[in-house]
Amino acid sequence: MDITRLLRPDLRELQAYEAVQSPESLAKITSVPPEKIIRLNANENPYGPSPRVQEALGRYRGYHIYPDAGQRAMREALALYTGAPADHILVGAGADELIDLLLRATLQPRDRVIDCPPTFGMYSFSTQVNGGTLVSVPRDRDYQVDLAGVKKAMGPRTKVIFLANPNNPTGNLTPEEVVLSLLEEDILVVIDETYFEFSGQTVAPLVFRHPNLVVLRSLSKWAGLAGMRLGYGIMNPFLQERLMEIKQPYSVTAAGEVALLASLRDMPYLRRNTEALIQERERLFSRLAVILGLRPWPSMGNFLLCDVSWGKAPQVFQELARRGIFVRYFDTPRLKDSLRFSAGKPEHTDALMSALEEIFQKP
Numbered sequence: 001m002d003i004t005r006l007l008r009p010d011l012r013e014l015q016a017y018e019a020v021q022s023p024e025s026l027a028k029i030t031s032v033p034p035e036k037i038i039r040l041n042a043n044e045n046p047y048g049p050s051p052r053v054q055e056a057l058g059r060y061r062g063y064h065i066y067p068d069a070g071q072r073a074m075r076e077a078l079a080l081y082t083g084a085p086a087d088h089i090l091v092g093a094g095a096d097e098l099i100d101l102l103l104r105a106t107l108q109p110r111d112r113v114i115d116c117p118p119t120f121g122m123y124s125f126s127t128q129v130n131g132g133t134l135v136s137v138p139r140d141r142d143y144q145v146d147l148a149g150v151k152k153a154m155g156p157r158t159k160v161i162f163l164a165n166p167n168n169p170t171g172n173l174t175p176e177e178v179v180l181s182l183l184e185e186d187i188l189v190v191i192d193e194t195y196f197e198f199s200g201q202t203v204a205p206l207v208f209r210h211p212n213l214v215v216l217r218s219l220s221k222w223a224g225l226a227g228m229r230l231g232y233g234i235m236n237p238f239l240q241e242r243l244m245e246i247k248q249p250y251s252v253t254a255a256g257e258v259a260l261l262a263s264l265r266d267m268p269y270l271r272r273n274t275e276a277l278i279q280e281r282e283r284l285f286s287r288l289a290v291i292l293g294l295r296p297w298p299s300m301g302n303f304l305l306c307d308v309s310w311g312k313a314p315q316v317f318q319e320l321a322r323r324g325i326f327v328r329y330f331d332t333p334r335l336k337d338s339l340r341f342s343a344g345k346p347e348h349t350d351a352l353m354s355a356l357e358e359i360f361q362k363p
Helices: 023-027 051-059 072-082 094-106 122-129 147-153 176-183 204-208 237-246 254-264 267-288 313-322 346-361
Strands: 038-040 089-092 112-115 133-136 158-164 188-192 213-218 231-234 294-296 303-308 325-329 338-342
Touching (some): 051 254, 072 089, 072 231, 094 122, 094 213, 112 122, 147 176, 158 176, 176 188, 204 213, 267 294, 267 303, 313 338, 313 346
Parallel strands (some): 112 133
Antiparallel strands (some): 213 231, 294 303
């Protein structure tokens, strides 16, 4: 039997999203033990979640029953945090689930989705999985959105545009006037604010005036809950209801709900760690900028994109990996000469810089 005939033909050419490997997997390709691996490739929060999360998970006694599919406690807690009413909020298993839900709700075969590369790869991946046609409008030399190009690319079958803000992996913000201009169009404008807590800038208040705006957020980075898979969207209540109807009812686990609620009760701890990562991002920028052959780009996320001269990015990536330091290399035409470094703890920055100084002193 040829089982391939049962699969959707358009998925045969799907390029899988390139996820990062675990410390245990990375240790197998180096001589460095897992506990000494430095992961600066996934924009994770090295400080981890609030200590209250582990305490709350240990105390919880409801793991044998299904969580609240209506997400009432989580949405109420997020309403207090964001200032958006609970009926404007939907929680998902990471922002990734919400990206997929938005596309499932809007796309018919061959409908078009716009992204602006270089950007987060999940937009293109989920578009393909949902049978849409991706239209990529490259950013300009400074990684700003080409607004005229985006508008030219729009057509009657264009349903959605995704903009990460700050953009991943470049770290820059899209001006609000660009977002407002896009909101004039008859499409869904999805602004991914996964790194909002590091930038402090948001377009979420525009949701109340523009029903075609969706703002996505995550607890993976600032709250240290990447392993819990928690994200949420702020959107028009009508859209929130429709997405709630089509989503898997228990995609956010009971453990995820406990972790979210405990995190939002310990804001001082999370804000201290967020500020520490912002300071470390700036220290890393200053140190990278003085190495001949490296050019870091200013960033409002918890990471930095850095141009590497002389075509040495793949070599530097391999040299760092050999030392147990893993950063992100994007093997794409626009980023083939760049690396992305996550902000870590001070000792992570020191180890990275020591390795880079050694690498770039080599003949």
